[in-house]
Amino acid sequence: MYISMDTIQNNNNRELAEAIAVAVENALPGDDEDIEDETFVLEANDGPNVDEAALNLKRGNQQHEENLNSDETGTEEESSERKRARRELPTGNDSDVLSNNSPEISQEAGKLASLKELLKCPICIETLKDPCIIPECTHRFCHECIKEALDKSGNECPFCRGRVTSKRSLRKDELVANLIREMNED
Known part of the structure; x- marks a missing residue:
């Protein structure tokens, strides 16, 4: 994805910078895609709105990475809980279920x-x-x-x-x- 900051800098419009930052955050890859698969390019233009948009973009990327990390941790915990529950559930082939032991x-x-x-x-x-x-x-x-x-x-x-x-x-x-x-x- 290519974001041109020329539009932000030329218009010098704070609302537009915020809108683009929100759009970028919403366009971040989903849980099933890696963040590295997408490329975010900011042109090297100076100006307060460009810096603000870049900062918002960086915050969005960091937040997305944190969400991915917490989702992976949650998934691992849920997965281990499911595995533990499966081990504890008796199966039809389980000898303890079929016997009085x-x-x-x-x-x-x-x-x-x-x-x-x-x-x-x-x-x-x-x-x-x-x-x-x-x-x-x-x-x-x-x-x-x-x-x-x-x-x-x-x-x-x-x-x-x-x-x-x-x-x-x-x-x-x-x-x-x-x-x-x-x-x-x-």
């Missing part, structure tokens, strides 16, 4: 196993069927299992041997029944 999967599997253990009847060792709770001690059993056990034991909890007032005091545990139902649906 992953800490997150192991932890979730452990929680699920302990929950399933809590939802087993201590009498039949199966998942609770029609779960009932003994109000006095809050132990849970299958409805049929606890009825049979209370008949045989003389109204004692088969788990803690605590006194149960009567079979009529047994309460259906709807919360646990719903939980078991939801687990079986999954």
